[in-house]
Amino acid sequence: MRGSLAKLYQVLGFQRAVANVEDIESISKARHDRDGAASLTVLNPSDHTTDEPLTATHTSYSSWLNDHPSALRCFKGMLSSAKGKRIVVFLDYDGTLSPIVSDPDCAFMSDPMRSAVREVAERFPTAIISGRSRDKVHEFVKLDEVYYAGSHGMDIRGPPQQVKTYDGKYQTKALDKKGNEFIIFQPALEFLPAIKEMLKELEKKARGIQGAVIEDNRFCISVHYRHVQESDYGLLHERVQSVLGKYPHFHLTRGKKVMEIRPSIKWNKGHALEYLLDTLGFTGTDNVLPVYIGDDRTDEDAFKVLKSKGLGYPIIVSSTPRDTMATYSLRDPSEVLSFLIRLARWRENSSF
Numbered sequence: 499m500r501g502s503l504a505k506l507y508q509v510l511g512f513q514r515a516v517a518n519v520e521d522i523e524s525i526s527k528a529r530h531d532r533d534g535a536a537s538l539t540v541l542n543p544s545d546h547t548t549d550e551p552l553t554a555t556h557t558s559y560s561s562w563l564n565d566h567p568s569a570l571r572c573f574k575g576m577l578s579s580a581k582g583k584r585i586v587v588f589l590d591y592d593g594t595l596s597p598i599v600s601d602p603d604c605a606f607m608s609d610p611m612r613s614a615v616r617e618v619a620e621r622f623p624t625a626i627i628s629g630r631s632r633d634k635v636h637e638f639v640k641l642d643e644v645y646y647a648g649s650h651g652m653d654i655r656g657p658p659q660q661v662k663t664y665d666g667k668y669q670t671k672a673l674d675k676k677g678n679e680f681i682i683f684q685p686a687l688e689f690l691p692a693i694k695e696m697l698k699e700l701e702k703k704a705r706g707i708q709g710a711v712i713e714d715n716r717f718c719i720s721v722h723y724r725h726v727q728e729s730d731y732g733l734l735h736e737r738v739q740s741v742l743g744k745y746p747h748f749h750l751t752r753g754k755k756v757m758e759i760r761p762s763i764k765w766n767k768g769h770a771l772e773y774l775l776d777t778l779g780f781t782g783t784d785n786v787l788p789v790y791i792g793d794d795r796t797d798e799d800a801f802k803v804l805k806s807k808g809l810g811y812p813i814i815v816s817s818t819p820r821d822t823m824a825t826y827s828l829r830d831p832s833e834v835l836s837f838l839i840r841l842a843r844w845r846e847n848s849s850f
């Protein structure tokens with residue numbers, strides 16, 4: 499049913515409405531979407547205004563904007579530092595290229611967004627780094643011009659250069675349909691059998707809890723609770739913990755109404771960003787200007803890398819004040835679209 503509805507919405511080119519304010523508070527404290535009973539219910543931004551933001555920073559959005567100014571407003575100034583540098587663009591998927599919607603299977607990307615990403619990718623090396631499985635993001639994005647990193651960076655399809663500092667056993671060379679070489683880098687490869695087992699267990703455990711959805715993201719697993727009754731949050735959390743308890747080499751992280759189970763390896767979106775910069779040939783150079791746009795807690799790992807290197811522009815997508823390592827902000831995916839269009843046009847018109 500969910501699959502066929504997803505297809506129907508896709509055929510209609512219909513994207514579900516945006517939830518502008520998101521919550522990543524602890525599951526026990528998390529509030530249920532007031533209108534989130536049905537899986538395809540429209541999430542009305544105004545229904546979220548009393549939700550707690552990511553952290554309890556009770557500052558107003560306008561004063562938060564002073565610390566994290568709009569990347570659209572600052573566009574000219576930002577790009578003025580691009581002289582002599584190669585811009586590399588990193589994009590998160592959910593909440594960045596597509597709005598947050600009630601059904602994860604329906605998080606389609608709009609055609610204008612797809613065109614903008616294509617335009618950007620034709621001018622700058624561009625990668626999409628997502629918590630989803632790599633195949634799923636590719637299915638949504640449908641562009642061959644970009645590099646993809648799925649499973650929070652644990653499944654990368656990148657440029658053909660192998661990087662010696664990374665273990666060769668995780669890197670495989672392959673050819674695409676046109677005969678172009680690429681590299682698949684999967685640093686959590688040995689965890690796959692355990693993930694498959696865990697997936698079955700979680701699916702069984704979640705069956706009795708109405709609204710719980712398990713998503714197979716290949717090297718990690720998402721347990722969605724957006725449609726779970728608030729009174730069942732504790733039970734779901736307990737069941738997830740009971741499975742996790744049997745797998746000591748995995749841990750839990752949190753996203754927007756989702757618990758994410760991932761292998762406990764030192765690898766996150768920040769490492770994926772570094773890996774891609776390496777394979778693109780930018781290790782140890784300062785002639786690169788990475789731009790990373792993301793909305794979720796896992797994107798903070800990438801913001802942190804850029805901040806610690808004093809490199810490029812970390813941009814958070816948020817319409818509420820949030821604690822973040824990002825320097826700049828964009829309100830929502832529609833502002834991301836405007837930013838990408840401007841970036842592509844800037845390249846066309848610049849003499850850099």
Ligand SMILES: O=P(O)(O)OC[C@H]1O[C@H](O[C@H]2O[C@H](CO)[C@@H](O)[C@H](O)[C@H]2O)[C@H](O)[C@@H](O)[C@@H]1O
Nearest residue numbers: 591592598599600602605628629720754755756
């Ligand atoms: O790294 P990302 O590309 O941002 O992926 C993070 C998670 O995104 C998806 O879940 C979120 O978006 C869904 C669709 O808008 C929404 O229904 C859900 O509540 C959000 O948590 C995806 O389904 C997860 O597997 C990703 O881990």
